[in-house]
Amino acid sequence: MSKVILQIDGNNFYASCEQMIDPSIKGKGLVVLSNNDGCIIARNSEARKMGIPMGKPYFKLKNKLTQLNINVRSSNYELYGDISNRLMQLLRKNCEELEIYSIDEAFGTIKRPKGKCLYQWGKDLRALVYQNIGIPISIGIGETKVLSKISNHLAKKIQSNSGIFDIGIIQNKDPYLNQIKVDKVWGIGKRMSIWLKSKEITNARELRDMSSEKIKGKYGLVGLRIQSELKGNLCIPIKETTTDRKEICVSRSFSYPVDNLEDLSQAIIKYVLIASTKLRKYNQLSSAITVFMNTNTHSKDLFRSEATGKISVPTSNSKIIIEKSLSLAKEIYKPYKNFIKAGVILHKLQSDQYKQNLLFDAQNIHEELDTQRLDNVIDNINSKNGIDTINWGSSIMKNEWRPRREKLSSIKTTNMENIPIIYAN
DNA sequence: TCTGGGGTCCTAGGACCC
DNA sequence: TCTGGGGTCCTAGGACCC
Numbered sequence: 001m002s003k004v005i006l007q008i009d010g011n012n013f014y015a016s017c018e019q020m021i022d023p024s025i026k027g028k029g030l031v032v033l034s035n036n037d038g039c040i041i042a043r044n045s046e047a048r049k050m051g052i053p054m055g056k057p058y059f060k061l062k063n064k065l066t067q068l069n070i071n072v073r074s075s076n077y078e079l080y081g082d083i084s085n086r087l088m089q090l091l092r093k094n095c096e097e098l099e100i101y102s103i104d105e106a107f108g109t110i111k112r113p114k115g116k117c118l119y120q121w122g123k124d125l126r127a128l129v130y131q132n133i134g135i136p137i138s139i140g141i142g143e144t145k146v147l148s149k150i151s152n153h154l155a156k157k158i159q160s161n162s163g164i165f166d167i168g169i170i171q172n173k174d175p176y177l178n179q180i181k182v183d184k185v186w187g188i189g190k191r192m193s194i195w196l197k198s199k200e201i202t203n204a205r206e207l208r209d210m211s212s213e214k215i216k217g218k219y220g221l222v223g224l225r226i227q228s229e230l231k232g233n234l235c236i237p238i239k240e241t242t243t244d245r246k247e248i249c250v251s252r253s254f255s256y257p258v259d260n261l262e263d264l265s266q267a268i269i270k271y272v273l274i275a276s277t278k279l280r281k282y283n284q285l286s287s288a289i290t291v292f293m294n295t296n297t298h299s300k301d302l303f304r305s306e307a308t309g310k311i312s313v314p315t316s317n318s319k320i321i322i323e324k325s326l327s328l329a330k331e332i333y334k335p336y337k338n339f340i341k342a343g344v345i346l347h348k349l350q351s352d353q354y355k356q357n358l359l360f361d362a363q364n365i366h367e368e369l370d371t372q373r374l375d376n377v378i379d380n381i382n383s384k385n386g387i388d389t390i391n392w393g394s395s396i397m398k399n400e401w402r403p404r405r406e407k408l409s410s411i412k413t414t415n416m417e418n419i420p421i422i423y424a425n
Numbered sequence: 426t427c428t429g430g431g432g433t434c435c436t437a438g439g440a441c442c443c
Numbered sequence: 444t445c446t447g448g449g450g451t452c453c454t455a456g457g458a459c460c461c
Contacts, residue, residue, distance in 0.1 A: 009461095033429090034428090034429035034430075035429050035430065036427090036428095036429070037427085037429095038427080038428055038429050038430095039428060039429055041429070041430095055428095055429095056428085057427070057428040058427080058428085059426080059427040059428080060427090060428085062427095075429085075430095101460090101461080102431095102432090102460080102461045103461080104461080105461070186459095186460080187458095187459070187460080188459085189458060189459045189460080190458085190459090191457085191458060191459085192458080192459085219458095220435075220436075221434095221435070221436095222434075222435065222436095222458085222459085245432080245433090246432085246433075246434095247431090247432075247433090248431085248432090249430080249431050249432070250430090250431085251429090251430065251431080252429090252430080253428090253429070253430090255427090256426095296428090297428080298428060308454095341429095343430085343431095345431095403429095404427095
């Protein structure tokens, strides 16, 4: 028995979630838009076949989508998050270890009985997920994360694989690695692939076989690790714990440019509240915050401004973080600029189990206990009744520039009001 | 008119220490 | 006049990921 790495992801995840709650759109073209209805970030296979590209601005394709009768949805992260949780729970039951890598993707491990292909095992898991969650998945199996990613790619690419591929059982991987373009290898991005191509390395096999010295000289450990994983040596371990995140970032584009500090401050407060709620959910504290704002990034006179401030005692308290962030916002704000985006980042996160207070600061501790209670009450009410049931008065966003979500589906899995009604005769 | 958002890891370089 | 060198910690920025 040897350990193998699995890489499992939901096919066209956001589009599949939308189709699952609204079966009437099945078989027809569908795209899902990013926040603010900006870009196309997911599409089903029908839309792909009709030539709709990923990542392109919605406004440029709006007419084409109408002509082709393709359904459009604003992104509904509450829905996708809920489906994701169900998926991960089911996967956890069926793997030995599980690392949740993103909303629609996980790495897992299982043991391989000596010499046995795991295709059938994958097929059974895929059927189980479809039956219980209603979402199609793909499964790649290999010796390392990089190889299991390639395996998943092949699972999707070769129709007859039906969404499952086990490259780990194959002795001579060359014919498969030859098919994988170098920029499709996990960890090789735009910059690295340009350099690799200049060295005449165009596919995964050539990357595996190139001089290690060369790649180390240019990209150090990072490059070396990718190459070693391609050779079958496990270098990037499975990380099961996911709660100890290192930073939390919340940012949004506005639907209209904002040029005054008052509106910007309201947005910042809103973002801090989202971020600090997350912080408390993960039982973490932060001791540094960055506030940033920028004008249109596609314009020649882009203006971007940011500042970071420290918080003397690590905290998860909304009020303290709001106060700090507002003073930072005031510092970096410039009049006569049309800001289209702002955000906050909480850094230096630590577990709240090891909290240290300043010495001789009893007054402060009492005040903080009070505000902590307030945070907890707000969190509880909002988690039961939906985000924004109760919130800080100053965070109410003016409707004019609140991000657009014009094509939002309902949240049929998490909100009682949206539960579908079925009439029986 | 309209172009997303949230993360991680690594490295180089500065500050500081002995 | 001479002006080391190694270690650690922190930060900003690059590159990449979904």
